[in-house]
Amino acid sequence: NNESHNHNDVGTFSLYINETPVFIDVGVGTYTRQTFSGERYTIWTMQSDYHNLPRVNGHSQEHGQHYRSKNVTYNPRKQTFSLDISDAYPEAASLNNWNREYRLKKNELVIEDRYSLKDPEEKNRVYFLTWGNVEHVGKGVIQVEVMGQKAELRFNENQLTPTIEALELDDRRLKNVWGETIYRIQLEEKSIQPKGKLQYSIIKK
Incomplete structure (x- = not known):
């Protein structure tokens, strides 16, 4: 989390269906003095809580050279990518590890998080x-439709409680890309655990 024009987003992803972005990286709004100052990470688009990432034990990712991933692996034959993102979080998150794996299948992306605190x-x-149309259509299923492209986010609702939050955009640069509103889906664990395995799949419909 220390590149030029950095966002705190180690381990995030974007998902396109037929060249249409469905699960998104919002990007950056209109540049201001704040963008290139010590206040940069008070801007919501720079924060990991507004990327496709976990908030761990009440903490989001921090910025700086030593907030980074480790144990990164990619298997082109199996179409898997994995990394440990625990070092991207502050010491107060009390992480031993947070291993995230992406598995790309035909018409499906499987994401698995294994953690220890x-x-x-x-x-x-x-x-x-x-963005687009977002609806909780059944137990463990959130449906997303963007410009005619449909996908379902599936998860274990016995383990995770879903919330869909509308984020109204007031920045012209962001509105030109995404329109008036984007959505943040939150999946919260039902209990506090020292270790766990979470799995989510995004399926093209």
Whole structure:
């Protein structure tokens, strides 16, 4: 989390269906003095809570050279990508590890998070950013439709509680791309756990 024009987004993803962005990286709004100052990470688009990432034990990712991933692997034959994003979070998150794996299948992306915490105090949350039409259509299923492209986000609702939050955009640069509103899907664990396995799949419909 220390590149030029950095966002705190280690381990995030974007998903396109037929060249249409469905699960998104919002990007950056209109440049201001704040964008290139010590206040940069008070801007919501720079924060990991507004990327497709977890909020761990009440903490989001931090910025700086040592907030980074480790144990990164890619298997082109199996179409898998994995990394440990625990070092992107502050010490207060109390992480031993947070291993995220992406598995790309035909018409499906499977995301798996395995984690271990030293001192869990708050429920973990996992965020997904999208736009278009978003609806919780059944237990463990959120449907997204963008410009005629349909997908379902599936998860274990016995384990995770879903919330869909509308984010009204007031920045002209962002509105020109996404329109008036984007959506943040939050999946919150139902209980505080020292370790766990979470799995979500995005299926093209």
